[in-house]
Structures are given as structure tokens and as C-alpha cells.
Amino acid sequence: MYKRYHIETSPVELSTTKIGKFEIIRNDSCLNCGRCMTHCIYDVHKRDSDDPRIMSDPVNHLCKNCFSCIQNCPYQALEMIKNKEFEKLGNTYWTPQIIHTIWNEAEEGKIPIFGAGYRGPFRGSGFDDIWTDMSEIVRPTRDGIHGREYIATSVDLGRKLPWISDFAKLDLTNSYEIQIPMLLDTSPLGLNSRGIILPIIKAAHKLGTLAFLDIENYFDELKPYLKSIALRCSLDKITHLDRAPWREANFIEIALPQKYSISELERVLKKLKSENQTALISLGLTNPSLSAGIFKQFKEARADILNFYADNHGQSFEGNIFICESTRKLQLDLVKERMRDEVTILGKGGIAAAEHVPKIIICGADAAVLDLSLLVAAGCRVCKVCKIDDCPVELEKLDPEIAEQRIINMICAWRDQLLEILSAMGIRDVRRLRGEKGRAIFHEEIERESFEFIFKENGPVK
Amino acid sequence: MKSVEIRNCNSRFHKNIGKYTVSLKDSCFHCGLCVEICPYCVFDRIDGFNHVSTPNSAGCLGPDCKEGPYYCTTKCPVDAIKIELDPQWKTLGDFRWTPDLIITTWQQAETGEIPRGNLEYRIGASGGGFDVFDFTIDDVTAISSEEIDNIITSDKISTSICLNRRGEGPSIEIPVPWYGAGMSFGSISLPSILARAHSAKAWKTFTSTGEGGYPDELIPYSNHVITQIATGLFGVSEETIKRTPIIEFKYAQGAKPGLGGHLLGDKNTPGVAKMRETVPWNSLFSPFPFHSVYSVEDHKKHIDWVKTINPDALISVKVSTPSDVDMVAVGSYYAGANIIHLDGGYGGTGAAPEIAKKNIAMPIEYAITKVHKFLLEEGVREEIVLLASGGIRTAFDIAKSIVLGADGAIIGTSDLIALGCVRCGNCESGRGCPRGIATTDPELEKQIDPSWGAQRIINLYASWQKQLKLLLYKLGLKDIKELRGRTDFLKHIDEK
Numbered sequence: 001m002y003k004r005y006h007i008e009t010s011p012v013e014l015s016t017t018k019i020g021k022f023e024i025i026r027n028d029s030c031l032n033c034g035r036c037m038t039h040c041i042y043d044v045h046k047r048d049s050d051d052p053r054i055m056s057d058p059v060n061h062l063c064k065n066c067f068s069c070i071q072n073c074p075y076q077a078l079e080m081i082k083n084k085e086f087e088k089l090g091n092t093y094w095t096p097q098i099i100h101t102i103w104n105e106a107e108e109g110k111i112p113i114f115g116a117g118y119r120g121p122f123r124g125s126g127f128d129d130i131w132t133d134m135s136e137i138v139r140p141t142r143d144g145i146h147g148r149e150y151i152a153t154s155v156d157l158g159r160k161l162p163w164i165s166d167f168a169k170l171d172l173t174n175s176y177e178i179q180i181p182m183l184l185d186t187s188p189l190g191l192n193s194r195g196i197i198l199p200i201i202k203a204a205h206k207l208g209t210l211a212f213l214d215i216e217n218y219f220d221e222l223k224p225y226l227k228s229i230a231l232r233c234s235l236d237k238i239t240h241l242d243r244a245p246w247r248e249a250n251f252i253e254i255a256l257p258q259k260y261s262i263s264e265l266e267r268v269l270k271k272l273k274s275e276n277q278t279a280l281i282s283l284g285l286t287n288p289s290l291s292a293g294i295f296k297q298f299k300e301a302r303a304d305i306l307n308f309y310a311d312n313h314g315q316s317f318e319g320n321i322f323i324c325e326s327t328r329k330l331q332l333d334l335v336k337e338r339m340r341d342e343v344t345i346l347g348k349g350g351i352a353a354a355e356h357v358p359k360i361i362i363c364g365a366d367a368a369v370l371d372l373s374l375l376v377a378a379g380c381r382v383c384k385v386c387k388i389d390d391c392p393v394e395l396e397k398l399d400p401e402i403a404e405q406r407i408i409n410m411i412c413a414w415r416d417q418l419l420e421i422l423s424a425m426g427i428r429d430v431r432r433l434r435g436e437k438g439r440a441i442f443h444e445e446i447e448r449e450s451f452e453f454i455f456k457e458n459g460p461v462k
Numbered sequence: 463m464k465s466v467e468i469r470n471c472n473s474r475f476h477k478n479i480g481k482y483t484v485s486l487k488d489s490c491f492h493c494g495l496c497v498e499i500c501p502y503c504v505f506d507r508i509d510g511f512n513h514v515s516t517p518n519s520a521g522c523l524g525p526d527c528k529e530g531p532y533y534c535t536t537k538c539p540v541d542a543i544k545i546e547l548d549p550q551w552k553t554l555g556d557f558r559w560t561p562d563l564i565i566t567t568w569q570q571a572e573t574g575e576i577p578r579g580n581l582e583y584r585i586g587a588s589g590g591g592f593d594v595f596d597f598t599i600d601d602v603t604a605i606s607s608e609e610i611d612n613i614i615t616s617d618k619i620s621t622s623i624c625l626n627r628r629g630e631g632p633s634i635e636i637p638v639p640w641y642g643a644g645m646s647f648g649s650i651s652l653p654s655i656l657a658r659a660h661s662a663k664a665w666k667t668f669t670s671t672g673e674g675g676y677p678d679e680l681i682p683y684s685n686h687v688i689t690q691i692a693t694g695l696f697g698v699s700e701e702t703i704k705r706t707p708i709i710e711f712k713y714a715q716g717a718k719p720g721l722g723g724h725l726l727g728d729k730n731t732p733g734v735a736k737m738r739e740t741v742p743w744n745s746l747f748s749p750f751p752f753h754s755v756y757s758v759e760d761h762k763k764h765i766d767w768v769k770t771i772n773p774d775a776l777i778s779v780k781v782s783t784p785s786d787v788d789m790v791a792v793g794s795y796y797a798g799a800n801i802i803h804l805d806g807g808y809g810g811t812g813a814a815p816e817i818a819k820k821n822i823a824m825p826i827e828y829a830i831t832k833v834h835k836f837l838l839e840e841g842v843r844e845e846i847v848l849l850a851s852g853g854i855r856t857a858f859d860i861a862k863s864i865v866l867g868a869d870g871a872i873i874g875t876s877d878l879i880a881l882g883c884v885r886c887g888n889c890e891s892g893r894g895c896p897r898g899i900a901t902t903d904p905e906l907e908k909q910i911d912p913s914w915g916a917q918r919i920i921n922l923y924a925s926w927q928k929q930l931k932l933l934l935y936k937l938g939l940k941d942i943k944e945l946r947g948r949t950d951f952l953k954h955i956d957e958k
Contacts, residue, residue: 022553029516041893041906064886065553065884065886066884066886066888066896067886068896068897070477071475071476071477071478072477073476073477074476075516076477076516079549079550081549081552081553082549082553111816112816112817113726113813113815113890113891114813114887114888114890115649115812115814115888115889115890115894115895116810116811116875116883116885116886116887116889117558117717117809117819117852117875118558118717118807118808118820119556119559119887120557120558120820121587122589122591122825123589131807131821131822131824131825132821132822133784133785133823134714134720134782134784134822134823135720135784136713136714136751136782136784136787137751137755137756137757137790354817355817355820355821359821417815417817420721420815420817420818420822421817421818421822423720423721423750424719424720424750424818424822426720438785441785441823441828446824447828449828449832450827450828
């Protein structure tokens, strides 16, 4: 029977993520009159359960910053300050707000919805320099009664042949359909503990997508999930190609070091193909600037997928280009060379929020690879230095089922938000979003188009 | 024109929030000198008491006061007054609505005067769009306070705009270049709606029903209430269409473009459900788009339909800001619209996905120029009224929209700020707004008295009109209509 793709969510709370943005301080002027309690509709203020004559300390993580208690207090006994614990989360890219949003998505599995308008900066760098488009007149995407029409989020990994010249020489490689344009990665921070690998792989399995796993972290309990694993090894370390699990893997990624020899790559790929004829082969690249020549070499070596690695801030390891820009350029180059469909493009690194997925796809990727965000879903705070033994949230000891469900919840929320973006555009298939630069508004272009005439005599736009 | 009555209208809270905290050290011997010298009522001594009351910090101007004759800290004989930056200040507001903007909007709602002191009341801190534009005027030019009074009270400078430029149909002129945006019964409370309607009537401008029906309590204000027809058609009937001077077709909303409308179940109380002819406590989704409109021809058919019911009404078409918004605007013009209402991506909402507010469709600043230019090229600009909304927070935002090419603006969030909103953003679910503004909870909504609220909005509008008149004067203009498209008056804020 036909079944619609559906992600099963269930709310999972995690005590380590109960960090409110604000802290309410009750000073000595408090008379314990309880007026704050009547004005707070979020249960921040309560009487002490042992001694009801006094007010207990405010439950800060429930506070929603409405100032009702503060402004209604007859004795000016309450004050709100920013919570330092909250401000300490993450870094300049993985901002406290981004981490907080992921935590909420991982807890609820729902799209974040709030009242009042947008509250952030006009624009930012990287992903925040792009707005996605909408269409005023489209086929209905949301019906008042019947909900929403089906929008496909599945994408194909693998090459599509431009034409078939000889059926006898047809490649055995199949293209592989994943249900969401998101792949998971098990080693975002070098945090290769089994405690976090297993939940990520199981989540990928349930979600109908793939999880990347470095071969040295492979262990036998993972065997039932091998179909959902993309096995990865660096080109200079790859050995034992004739053994399981290389022979049984569905999907293999060869990470290319900064310097590598193309003949060595050809040799390894040939060997891989002879041992495992159906596996899709991906190349992991740190340098996003590819010439048409190199690309042709990859194609001849029969790589199906190119996965571009960037760091956790979305900057490429070589050349320091932001992942959006490099992907846009790559997309244009490949289209120009008429080779775009002969390879799948993935982008990994810096995918930190739901909107980054459609945006990287608009820039030209077929799908995004999530890494650090999965750890954040499991409760990670993105500390400056990650020490597995000294983790403030004890990620290693986290119940694997909780971690798995929180990852699934977050991805469900991200997929639902992708649907919002697609439906606003009137697009019914995420495959059609790939490289659709015309369905996005880029800051630099629109600024020039709109304001150049304004500043013509008074100097350039900043 | 009889002038609008401006009355002082204080905050409804015990404690107000300000930028500074003023405290008295233990050394204070309660001489009361500070009570005498402070003109901003920070200090008070209740009759019959020896002690000076806890200072009302919100009134304090902070170091700005230093140059003046009232600086209490140096005058205090025992040096007992301490003025510090309030750490709480940082918890208020956001990039678009900075604490300065929120507080100064409250001040204007209280007094009806242009804010004094050093708080920034013209722009936010979003780092783009309106917030990086400045007018090319020399602010140093000394204008005496009497001269200012003359300018802002006289009728020599006009801020009025006409809402029908087609040369047929009724002529409607509003004395200020803005009216109120659609906010439905359901997203905000009835007292808030009445406060807005009352102020619209006082200012002879308009407010809009939004997509939530037309409560009977609004009928006394019907000459100043726009009936909105949105995709869910909630609460739209022949009577409400007949009753109104302007009909607004809402195709999309800037905060959630292309996603229809949302009213989460918690807020769909029996009263709201009755007005919308729906089942209480169920989440309501307006579809997107109008299921009967897939072309400009269909749109024309829609307009013909309401024109048959109410031939005298002006037609406004509210669209959000996709990259082809210019085409949509021209299409609407040919379908017979009098007003094109552009709602930018950073606009307000009762409930919307965060991803939509931030990412979908462009900010209003870009859309205004785009549409204005295109309408000019098409040769129809002088026959249509272009109004902008979605992130218009201050009188200066309105002026900048007009400079970019709009005729006027449409105001939503600022009205709510005048009623005491802190933009905490929790209006979408549960009992709604804890401050009683955007709620349908019968207990919470009692916090707003409609006549108090109306006066607050009236005062805010008064201050805005004064600012616009003063700005026009400084630019050497006599009429707000002369400002349209004068981009030569704008510069980048960093430019000297």
C-alpha cells in the first residue's frame, strides 16, 4: 500500500538543556505578597512548598521575558538580567540562539512558531545573506480543511546519465533515494564515542537516509544498519578492500587528503568497484575550487558523489570560502560544462539551522550533511574545547534512545520547515529546488538593484 | 480641522523600565533636595513622610542631565545618589526594536511629544535597510523651541495623503500618511481592537479588521474600519463588506508569505470561534492562496464581486514581497485596485514560523523601490496609492518609505507597543499575551482599558506627525507628497 513518508516524533526533555535566556532576581524588598505569582502565566513564581509564607526562587527557564512580574511588583523587588549560562553557550557561529533553537526542536519535534515579527539583524554573513522567494499566485499548498498537499523531500544520490549509448555497458551502480535531503555524520568533533555513534546511525536508519561513519569506528553491532551507513576512509589509509564491510557497504566515501595522486585514487576506486559493484562512491573534498579538468578525472574514475567538507563555521579548509559561495560557483561551473547531473553534490559543515538546508540546496547542493547539529540535538553546548571525559552534559553517558529520538525530532522539525519554504515558493519537490538561484534573493544583488541609485552621488553602498 | 486631543496618559504598571537605575545610599539623610531639583519626578516624598520614596528610575535621563542645572548626584550634600546603567535594560527588546525604541515609543504614547534625552527614537539596530539610512540634513541647525512649536502646530505643512488617485469613485483623504494594519479579533483582544479603532477615528484615518470578522462593537467606528477579506474568509459577510469605505484583499502576509494564516487552537476561544464561524479550540489555518484566484483575471473577478456588493468602496490589495512583486503590483492596478499594500518580510504577526519571518521574501525597503520604479516605467504610478508595511516602526521609517517611493505606510506593531507590548513574542499560544494585548483570554484582556489605549495611540500618532512636519520643514518642503521618491535626501548613516 502507498504510504506517505512520515517521521514519528515524541517529546523528549533533557534536564541539561533547561537554560533560560534570562534570570529573575528577587531582592530584599520582597514582602512575599505573591502578586508576581498572580501576574505570571508561566509558573515562574511559586510559593515555597515547605513554607508557603515565602516565595520560592523563580524558575528561570520557564520565564518568557514578558516583564509582567517585574512591572507589577509593588515594591520593585524583582529584576531581570541576562542569564550568563545562556550567553556562554556556543560561539560566534553556533550562537546561543542557534543552540537554543535546536534544543527546542529536538525536544518537541515541532516547527518553532512565535508571535510578533522578526527580531534579528537585517542581514548577516553566509546563509544570512540570502532570502528565499515566495510566489503570490501558485497552486494551493495549504488548504484550510485538508491540511497540506504532499511535497516530496526525497532526493537521489548517484549519477544520472545524460543518455544511454550502449545498454551492454550500463553501469551497475544504482542511484540511491534518500527520503530527506539531509545526511547525518557521526564524527563531527572527533567525538568518536560509541555512545553517540549508535543513536546517529539508528536515527539515519529510521529516517530513511544515510549516516557517514569512519571505518575505524565501525563495530559489529552496527551490522544490521549497514544499509544506512556511508563508510568513510581517507585515501592514504584505506586497506583491506576485499573484506567486509567494504564489500557489503551500500555507500562508500573516500576522503581525499590535501595532496593525493589521481592514479592512486583511480587504482583504489577500480579495486572498490571490482569488489563491490553496486556501492555508490563518494569523494570527500576539502578544496571546493575544482577545475573542469579535475572534475573530468573524478568522473572518469567513476565517482558518483562529491562531498565538500567545510569546518563547523562553514568555511572551506582550503581557500577559506564560505560553503554557500563555493557551492554556487561549483553549480554554475558544472552547468556550464553540462555535467551537473553526472554527479551528486553534498555540502558538509556549518549546517546549523533549518533554513540552511534549503539555502545550500538553492546554492546548488543536492543535499546537506548534518554534523555538529546532531550533537547539539543530543544536548551538546559546543564548548570551545571538546573533551569527552569532561563534557558538561556527559554526552557519553546519555541514554542512546533519548539521543536518537532527539535527533529524529530535530530532523522532523527541519524537514517541516523545509516544507514551509517549498510551499511558500509553490514547489512540490525538493529536487526542483536544486540550484534554483532565481528563487532566492541575494543581499548583494538586491542591494545594488534597489539602492545604487540612492547612493550614486553620495558614495557606494556599504 | 479640529485638532486631535492629546492628554497625558501614564503607564498602567507599578514600575516602569528605564535605562538607568537610581538608588539612594545609606548615607542619605532624606533632606529632600533631590525631590525639589529633579524635574522628571524621579524622586518623591509622600506628604507626611520623612523618607524620600524609592526613586522612580524610569524617568531618569542619566548622564545627559549632567550639563543641565538638575544633576542630582553632584548637588546631593552627602553624595548619596547613585546612577547606574540598568542591567535589565539589556534584556529588553531586540535588533529591530531596540530597548531605546520601545521606551521612546512608550514615552511618546504617554506624552504625545517628541522624545527628549539621548535615547535613539528614530532607528533600530538591525544594521540594514531603514536602520542605515539617514536624512541629508544638518541636525545642528538651531531651530528655537518656539519656532519648533510653530512648525508642529501650524497647518502650513501638510502630512495628508489621498487614498484614491484614480479620478473616479470616492475621494478619501487621511491627515497623516499612515493607517492601522489588519489585526484580527483572535490575534489581539477586543479592548485592543477598540483602542485602535478609537484612535483611528480620532485621527480620521483607518484601522483594519484583519481576518477575524467584524465584531459589533466596531460598528460605531465603521467609517474608519477597513474590512479585510483574506483567504480563509473568516467572518466575512455581505454586511461587513457593505459597511466599510475600504476593502482590503489579503493575498499574503509579510511575516509568513505564502503560508496562509495561523491561529493556534489555544486562542480560538468560543467568542473568537463564533465570530469566525468555526469550532472553538481548533487551530485555524487560512489557506494559501485564494483558491479562486490563480491569475490577474481571477483577481479582477474578485474585485468585481465586492464592487457589486459595495460600489463605493476603495479596493486595497495586500501582497507580500517576492522577487516578482513589481509584476503583481501592476497586475493589481489593472484589475482595478486603488491601493497596493506591500507587506515586507520583517512584519508583525500573531503567530508565524520563525523560519518564515527571517527568510521568506524580501524586506520592505527593497520592495518599495522595486515596485515604485516599475509603476513609474509602466506609466501608472500616479493612478495608484502605494503603501508599505512590515517593519515600519517610527515616524522616520514612514518618512524613509515615502522617500523610497511609497505614498504612505501601514502601522501594526507600533500600536501594540503604545499599548505596552514588550515584544516578548509569546502571543501565539497558551493564554496569549500576558500583558493583555494580543490575547483572547477573558481575564488577561481586562488589563487594557480601551479609552486608555486609544489615548496612548493617539499620543503616539501626534508625536509622529510632529516629527514628520519638522522633518519636512528642515528639508524645505511643505507637503509630505513632495517627499515621495526624493532619494537625494537620503544617505548612508556612516557617511559624513
